[in-house]
Amino acid sequence: MAEPPVAQPGEPPVALSDFADLARAVLPPEVWDFVAGGSGAETTLAANRRDLDRTGVLPRVLCGSPTPSTEARLLGAVHALPVAVAPMAYQRLLHPDGEVALAAAAGAAGIPYVASTLGSVPIEQVARAGGDVWFQLYWLRDRGLVADLLDRAEAAGCTALMLTVDVPILGRRLRDLRNSFAIPADVVAANLPTGRDNLAHTAAPGVSAVAAHTGAVFAPAVSWDDLEWLRERTAVPLIVKGVLDPGDAVRAVAAGADAVVVSNHGGRQLDGAPATATALPAVVDAVGDRCEVLLDSGVRGGTDVLRALALGAQGVLVGRPLLWALAAGGRTGAEKALSLLAEEFRDALTLAGCADVAAARHLRTTTVQ
Numbered sequence: 119m120a121e122p123p124v125a126q127p128g129e130p131p132v133a134l135s136d137f138a139d140l141a142r143a144v145l146p147p148e149v150w151d152f153v154a155g156g157s158g159a160e161t162t163l164a165a166n167r168r169d170l171d172r173t174g175v176l177p178r179v180l181c182g183s184p185t186p187s188t189e190a191r192l193l194g195a196v197h198a199l200p201v202a203v204a205p206m207a208y209q210r211l212l213h214p215d216g217e218v219a220l221a222a223a224a225g226a227a228g229i230p231y232v233a234s235t236l237g238s239v240p241i242e243q244v245a246r247a248g249g250d251v252w253f254q255l256y257w258l259r260d261r262g263l264v265a266d267l268l269d270r271a272e273a274a275g276c277t278a279l280m281l282t283v284d285v286p287i288l289g290r291r292l293r294d295l296r297n298s299f300a301i302p303a304d305v306v307a308a309n310l311p312t313g314r315d316n317l318a319h320t321a322a323p324g325v326s327a328v329a330a331h332t333g334a335v336f337a338p339a340v341s342w343d344d345l346e347w348l349r350e351r352t353a354v355p356l357i358v359k360g361v362l363d364p365g366d367a368v369r370a371v372a373a374g375a376d377a378v379v380v381s382n383h384g385g386r387q388l389d390g391a392p393a394t395a396t397a398l399p400a401v402v403d404a405v406g407d408r409c410e411v412l413l414d415s416g417v418r419g420g421t422d423v424l425r426a427l428a429l430g431a432q433g434v435l436v437g438r439p440l441l442w443a444l445a446a447g448g449r450t451g452a453e454k455a456l457s458l459l460a461e462e463f464r465d466a467l468t469l470a471g472c473a474d475v476a477a478a479r480h481l482r483t484t485t486v487q
Contacts, residue, residue, distance in 0.1 A: 131446075131454065131455070131458065132458070133419065133458060133462070134418060134419045134420070134439050134443075134455055134458050134459050134462060135418050135419060135439065137439055137442035137443040137445075137446050137451065137455055138154075138438075138439065138442045140442065140445075140446035140447075140451075141212070141441070141442035141443075141445035141446050142442075144445060144446065145212070145445050147297075148297040148299050149211050149212070151293035151294065151297055151299070152211070152291075152293070152294055152297075152299055152328070153211075153212070153438060153441055154293075154438065155291050155292070155293035155294065155386070156289075156291065156384065156385035156386050156389065157289030157290050157291050157292075157385065157386050157387060157388070157389045158289070158290060158292065158389025158390070159389060160385060160389065161385075161389055161390060162382050162385040162388070162389050162390060162391050162392075162393070163384070163385025163386070163389075164385070165385070165392065165393040165396075166382070166384070166385055166393045166394060166395070166415045166416030167416050167418070168393065169393035169394075169395040169396050169416075170393070170395045170416050170417070170418075170422050170425055171486070172485055172486045172487075173395055173425045173428075173429065173483055173485070173486070174483060174484040174485065174486040175421075175424055175425055175428050175470055175481050175482075175483055176481060176482045176483065176484060177469060177470040177471050177481070178470065178471030178472070178477075178481070179471055180471075181471040181472075181473070183468070183471060183472065183473040184473070185464070185468070186464060186467035186468055186472055186473050186474055186477075187473065187474040187475070188200075188460060188463055188464055188467065188474075188475065189474070189475065190432070190433055190475045191432075192230065192377075192410065192412075192432065192433050193277070193278050193355040193357075193376060193377060193410065194355065195230075195250060195277070197228055197229050197230060197250070198227060198228030198229055198460065199227070199228070199229050199423070199433075199459070199460055199463060200423060200427065200431075200432060200433035200434065200475050201229050201423060201433060201434055201435075201436055201459065201463075202224075202229055202230040202231070202232055202252070202412070202433065202434075202435050202436075203220060203221075203224045203229065203230065203231045203232055203435070203436060203437075203440055204232060204384075204414055204435035204436060204437035204440075205232040205233065205234040205235075205254030205280065205282070205359075206234055206437055206438075206441060207234050207235075207236035207237065207238075207307075208236060208237075208238045208301060208305055208307070209237065209238055209239070209441065209444060210238035210239065210304075210305045211238070211301070211302070211305055212441050212444045212445040213444045213445055213448045214448075215448050215449060216237075216238050216239050216444075217233060217234075217237045217238060217239040217243075217244045217247075218239055218243060218244060218247040219247075219444060219448050219449035219452060220440060220441075220444050220449075220452050221233065221244045221245075221247040221248030221251060222247045222248060222449050223440075223449050223452035223453045223455075223456055224248055224249065224452075224456070225247070225248040225249030225250070226249075226453055226456075227453065227456040227457070227460065228249065229249075229250075229456070230249075230250045230251070230252050230277075230278070231244070231248045231249070231250070231251050231252070232251075232252045232253070232254050232280055232435070233245070233248075233251055233252070233253050233254060233271075233276070234254050235253075235254060235255055235256040235258075235267065235307075235309055235310075236256065236307045236309070236310075237307075237308055237309055238305050238306060238307070238308050239308050240308045240309060241253060241267075241270055241271055241274050241276070241309055242270065242273075242274045244274075245274035245275050245276060246274075250277055251274075251275065251276050251277065252276055252277060252278040252279070252280055252357070253267075253271035253274075253276040253278070253279055253280065254280040254281075254282060254359070255267060255268070255271075255279060255280065255281050255282065255348075256282055256285060256332075256336055257281070257283075257336065257337045257340040257344060258335055258336060258337055259334075259335060259336065259337045263310070263311070265351070267309060268348075268351060268352055270309075272352065272354065276354065277354060277355070278354050278355040278356070278357060278376075279348070279352050279354050279355070279356050279357065280357040280358075280359050280379070281345065281348060281356070281357070281358055281359065282359045282360055282383075283340060283345075283358055283359065283360040283361070284359075284360030284381065284382070284383050284387050284388075285332070285336060285360070285383070285387060286336075286338045286339065286340070287329075287332075287333060287336075287338060288326070288328065288329040288332045288333065288336075288387075289383070289386050289387040289388065289389065290329075290389075291326060291329070291386060294326035294328065294329070295324055295325065295326050296324075298321050298322060298323050298324060298325060298326075298327075299321075299326055299327060299328065300318065300319055300320060300321035300327035300328075301315070301318040301319055301327060301328065301331075302319070303319050307331075310335070315331055316331075317330045317331040317334055318330070318331035342369065342373055345358065345370065345373045345374070345375075346373050346374065349373060349374035349375075355376040355377065356374060356375050356376050356377075357375065357376065357377040357378070357379060357412075358370040358375045358377070358378045358379070359378075359379035359381050359414065360379065360381050360382075360383060360387075361378045361379065361380055361381070361401060362380060362381075362382060362391060362392060362394070362397045362401075364400045364401050364403070364404035364405075365404070367380075367401045367404050367405050367409075367411075368404050368405060370409075371405055371408045371409045375409055376409055376410065377409050377410035377411065377412060377432075378401065378405065378409060378410075378411055378412070379411075379412045379413075379414050379435060380394045380397050380398045380401050380411060380412070380413050380414065380431070381394060381413075381414035381415050381435070382394055382397075382415050383415065384414070384415045384416070384437055384438065385415065385416075393415075393416065394413055394414060394415045394416060395413070395416070395425065395426070395429060398411070398413055398426070398429045398430060398431060399429055399430055402429070402430030402431070403430075410432045410433075411430065411431050411432060412431055412432060412433050412434060412435060413426040413429070413431040413433075413434045413435070414434065414435040414437070415437075417434045417435070417436050417437075417439075418439055419439075419459065419462050420459055420460075420461070420462025420463035420464070420465065420466045421462065421466050422434070423459075423462075423463045423466070424463065424466040424467065424470060424472075424478055424481075425483070427475060427478040427479050427481070428478060428479065428481040428482070428483045429483060430479065432479075436459065439455060439459075440452055440455055440456070442455075443455030443456075
């Protein structure tokens with residue numbers, strides 16, 4: 119089978135996937151590797167795409183549907199798409215405007231933006247730029263700092279809290295080790311106190327400075343007790359991201375989670391973990407209607423959103439493609455990417471015979487060989 123054409127600089131992108139080629143043309147190789155790479159042999163990274171591509175959706179015909187509605191309810195609010203921007207660190211690596219540009223694009227597109235603990239712009243500034251902003255929390259060794267971050271996020275107007283639970287340590291990312299990757303001095307973890315990210319800027323042969331920094335700052339042993347403390351500490355909807363085992367999803371619901379995200383961290387943590395498209399149906403079956411289930415890792419276009427819905431998810435998180443768009447064109451690039459994603463998803467709904475997002479969740483799937 120012939121390879122699809124590659125997007126060229128200067129040519130308008132016609133698919134969300136085009137932004138990867140455009141970004142690679144302008145980014146330093148080590149920054150490209152930091153974002154694009156996975157852990158270990160990158161088997162899980164590859165599996166995320168392979169298993170989504172092998173998910174066939176059986177379209178319905180003779181439905182007589184008008185132009186479908188792409189609106190979806192996530193955590194009690196109606197959004198333009200069943201999509202949120204995934205939490206991603208250090209976005210000023212990709213463009214000087216960083217998180218502000220991507221949050222503004224998400225707000226204009228009518229979808230939630232998830233701001234990372236390791237954002238390179240303070241949460242207060244991100245919240246002012248976006249529409250519906252959620253805050254993603256990494257559990258830190260300093261619980262006082264965790265409490266401070268929660269207070270800041272709520273004061274800034276963040277409407278949900280997302281706890282990432284699959285990073286006791288950073289996965290062994292070989293590209294970063296081979297590149298001796300360190301964060302440039304002008305890009306900082308803006309939500310952490312001054313000086314806490316010094317390790318992230320210190321390059322050493324065969325060392326990932328990012329892994330050294332997170333190893334010093336992140337708590338390596340988050341427990342269910344911590345999740346329960348968090349539930350008591352905040353009144354906003356609580357999302358648990360990084361769930362693959364159905365038993366963990368059930369326990370998260372029992373601890374007060376309003377939603378779980380089926381995620382393997384984009385193939386960047388345990389190499390050998392299953393693809394999220396494979397893990398999703400069992401999690402959906404386990405929690406039933408007791409919480410919302412979102413899919414993360416590997417989503418690259420509107421057809422993938424349809425696939426996730428047909429597999430039982432209420433929505434998806436989209437990550438790397440939006441960073442590529444940010445790199446290629448700042449806020450304008452991100453807005454174009456989200457416009458293309460909406461167009462792709464609307465076309466997918468139409469071709470599948472679905473009048474709306476709810477109908478997509480009733481589609482049957484099969485495995486494409």
